Amino acid sequence: MCPTPTGRIHTRTATLTLPALLGLILSLITGREDWIVLIGVFLLLGVALDAGVYSWILKYQPPWMTGILALVEFGLLYALAQILELDLRPAEAIIFYWVSWTLATATRIALLPIASLTYLESSGEFRRVEWSIPPQQASIPILADVESPPTPGSLIAAATVGSGSLLEKKPSPSAIHPIDRSASG
Amino acid sequence: MSHHFNSPDDVTIAVIGDGFGALLVYTTAVYMGFDPRRIGIFGESTNPVGTYQQFAWNLGQTVLRSESESHFLPADWPTFAQMDAVARRDVTPLFRSIGRKFNPGVSEMLSEAAIVWKSLGYEHRVLGGRKIGWISREPGTPPYFSLYDEDGELVARARHAMLAIGHGPLAFTPVCQAARDNPKTADRVVQAYEAKRYQAGGRYMVIGSGIASVNEWVNILDAGAECIALRRNPQPEEQDLNVPRCLFDGSGIDAFQTLSFDQRLDFLGQALRGTSPSRRGWGDRVAQGRQAGMFDELVGDIASIDSGSAGLSVTVKALNGNQVALDLTGIVAGTGFVKSALSLPLFRRLVEHYGVPLERERIQLKTNCGVPPLDRPDSRLCMMGIQANTVVPNGDTIAGLKYIARRFVGDVARAEKLRRRSFPSRLAMQVGLARKTVRALRAVRKTEQLA
Ligand SMILES: Cc1cc2nc3c(=O)[nH]c(=O)nc-3n(C[C@H](O)[C@H](O)[C@H](O)COP(=O)(O)OP(=O)(O)OC[C@H]3O[C@@H](n4cnc5c(N)ncnc54)[C@H](O)[C@@H]3O)c2cc1C
Numbered sequence: 001m002c003p004t005p006t007g008r009i010h011t012r013t014a015t016l017t018l019p020a021l022l023g024l025i026l027s028l029i030t031g032r033e034d035w036i037v038l039i040g041v042f043l044l045l046g047v048a049l050d051a052g053v054y055s056w057i058l059k060y061q062p063p064w065m066t067g068i069l070a071l072v073e074f075g076l077l078y079a080l081a082q083i084l085e086l087d088l089r090p091a092e093a094i095i096f097y098w099v100s101w102t103l104a105t106a107t108r109i110a111l112l113p114i115a116s117l118t119y120l121e122s123s124g125e126f127r128r129v130e131w132s133i134p135p136q137q138a139s140i141p142i143l144a145d146v147e148s149p150p151t152p153g154s155l156i157a158a159a160t161v162g163s164g165s166l167l168e169k170k171p172s173p174s175a176i177h178p179i180d181r182s183a184s185g
Numbered sequence: 186m187s188h189h190f191n192s193p194d195d196v197t198i199a200v201i202g203d204g205f206g207a208l209l210v211y212t213t214a215v216y217m218g219f220d221p222r223r224i225g226i227f228g229e230s231t232n233p234v235g236t237y238q239q240f241a242w243n244l245g246q247t248v249l250r251s252e253s254e255s256h257f258l259p260a261d262w263p264t265f266a267q268m269d270a271v272a273r274r275d276v277t278p279l280f281r282s283i284g285r286k287f288n289p290g291v292s293e294m295l296s297e298a299a300i301v302w303k304s305l306g307y308e309h310r311v312l313g314g315r316k317i318g319w320i321s322r323e324p325g326t327p328p329y330f331s332l333y334d335e336d337g338e339l340v341a342r343a344r345h346a347m348l349a350i351g352h353g354p355l356a357f358t359p360v361c362q363a364a365r366d367n368p369k370t371a372d373r374v375v376q377a378y379e380a381k382r383y384q385a386g387g388r389y390m391v392i393g394s395g396i397a398s399v400n401e402w403v404n405i406l407d408a409g410a411e412c413i414a415l416r417r418n419p420q421p422e423e424q425d426l427n428v429p430r431c432l433f434d435g436s437g438i439d440a441f442q443t444l445s446f447d448q449r450l451d452f453l454g455q456a457l458r459g460t461s462p463s464r465r466g467w468g469d470r471v472a473q474g475r476q477a478g479m480f481d482e483l484v485g486d487i488a489s490i491d492s493g494s495a496g497l498s499v500t501v502k503a504l505n506g507n508q509v510a511l512d513l514t515g516i517v518a519g520t521g522f523v524k525s526a527l528s529l530p531l532f533r534r535l536v537e538h539y540g541v542p543l544e545r546e547r548i549q550l551k552t553n554c555g556v557p558p559l560d561r562p563d564s565r566l567c568m569m570g571i572q573a574n575t576v577v578p579n580g581d582t583i584a585g586l587k588y589i590a591r592r593f594v595g596d597v598a599r600a601e602k603l604r605r606r607s608f609p610s611r612l613a614m615q616v617g618l619a620r621k622t623v624r625a626l627r628a629v630r631k632t633e634q635l636a
Contacts, residue, residue: 002431063283113261114612120261122435129595132439135551
């Protein structure tokens with residue numbers, strides 16, 4: 001994939017939904033809010049890396065890079081957790097990180113393409129199923145609208161005049177423009 | 186549908202054409218929530234892979250050019266490598282896919298296509314069993330199109346239509362065309378996409394260095410014959426799937442669309458020129474052939490083709506200006522298809538009758554693949570496939586066809602105020618199709634990977 005900066009941020013945010021839910025549940029059960037805080041820090045760190053680093057050095061991101069980035073982010077998050085003195089034991093934080101990463105990766109691979117049909121082909125962005133550039137912005141010759149009926153004598157007129165029925169036969173177009181079957185491969 | 190629409194063959198979405206594009210528009214529409222009865226496929230065949238399969242067979246293609254993401258399920262997960270891995274209980278496809286070295290096998294992919302089209306009732310929606318020869322935009326409200334067959338008989342009416350009629354005729358250089366028109370040499374000049382047979386001990390020249398040509402080099406060597414590869418460019422680029430990688434992505438397609446139509450045509454001319462992929466198996470085979478004196482390369486152009494003692498006597502004007510005369514058994518042209526829209530009768534008639542704008546014989550589509558001046562937001566007329574690669578550069582690949590199908594169906598869904606299928610229902614449909622595919626793959630012989 002060649003994710004855009006926006007695509008990276010959309011993806012990061014969406015994929016951390018399930019880990020955030022898990023963190024919330026753990027915080028409620030254990031009464032320690034640092035589970036959810038860790039996910040918050042992970043989100044901030046991720047968005048900073050997405051916007052400030054990855055978008056510039058990884059225009060095309062090969063699939064194998066995911067694992068390497070996970071290790072880098074693990075190291076950075078671990079250091080940040082130490083600096084912020086989060087109330088989690090190292091083993092808890094490590095296990096929680098990798099469970100969260102697995103949930104995030106599964107969400108990205110399996111759920112996001114179903115949630116948004118064009119997610120992958122829109123560089124990781126959640127777009128409406130729409131064309132990137134509206135035709136109004138494109139430079140094409142200005143042509144007459146075909147709202148008006150076709151010119152009398154045309155094929156359509158020949159088929160519909162006087163008939164009132166759309167089942168009326170039209171002259172064969174191929175009789176007007178014989179097909180060169182020898183050239184059709 | 187309004188009271189105008191009474192006949193059984195009146196549909197909301199018509200697809201003119203019965204190939205890959207038709208299948209992908211159909212699956213996307215059903216996935217998004219359209220009742221299959223509102224969709225009509227107009228063409229001769231109920232088998233949407235028949236046209237491709239014939240070309241692939243003629244070419245001897247065993248694995249797809251595209252990677253794991255390009256296949257026929259409506260959404261992008263699971264990928265083909267994931268299904269293959271589950272079906273065969275083998276993680277190799279996953280590792281290959283991570284290293285971008287996985288190309289789905291043709292027989293595996295066609296099995297999946299069959300699962301998809303049978304499960305979703307595609308063949309019941311192929312209406313008329315005839316080619317469409319003429320489309321007319323009917324005036325008034327509600328807006329709709331009438332579709333006529335080649336004899337001018339009304340086949341159906343449709344609110345929205347997608348033109349998915351595929352390629353023009355096979356292309357030949359003028360010298361090759363002249364040789365094909367000459368009864369003495371006609372049967373010795375063939376196209377890579379035509380059926381052909383190589384004789385052991387023969388000597389064949391293959392024109393071009395794209396994937397079809399490289400495939401033929403290997404086919405010739407495998408048959409025990411000699412192969413001379415002729416190309417115009419001294420340095421072919423190495424790139425699978427016809428166009429550079431990021432160009433396939435939303436960002437690449439967005440950037441491509443900001444170019445003017447002329448610039449896009451020039452860009453495609455550059456990007457699609459003589460690209461050849463790296464295939465481990467093929468590379469080895471060619472290297473062996475070269476060592477054994479069975480394979481050689483020339484950079485230049487054919488100046489003349491005459492009948493000769495071995496079959497053909499061919500003069501090549503090399504890049505350095507030297508002329509080389511060669512005795513050959515035959516020539517294989519890997520020169521693809523005629524890209525001119527005028528080579529397809531239906532388009533030629535639309536151009537002549539409605540003044541559809543052309544630039545260098547390509548239809549100047551709108552950036553939403555709409556055909557001016559017939560297309561309108563409440564009654565769309567779109568185009569996909571090779572003719573739409575001026576808007577979506579990989580328009581003639583499964584991924585590009587999907588890109589166009591999704592957006593076209595999205596427009597139609599908005600115009601028709603469709604109540605979309607819910608997330609759980611989409612997930613169930615996708616997982617159901619994937620499971621059937623996995624089961625079907627178990628019965629298919631594993632195709633050897635070439636990359
Ligand atoms: C040998 C070969 C290998 C390829 N390999 C790959 C690959 O590995 N990966 C990939 O992504 N893409 C690949 N492609 C490209 C892929 O086949 C095309 O992208 C795809 O088939 C185009 O779909 P389509 O619907 O536009 O045209 P087609 O599949 O060609 O279907 C068009 C159909 O419309 C019918 N038709 C024509 N005129 C009319 C009419 N007037 N009315 C009704 N029906 C009509 C035709 O008979 C035909 O059956 C390959 C193509 C070839 C030829």
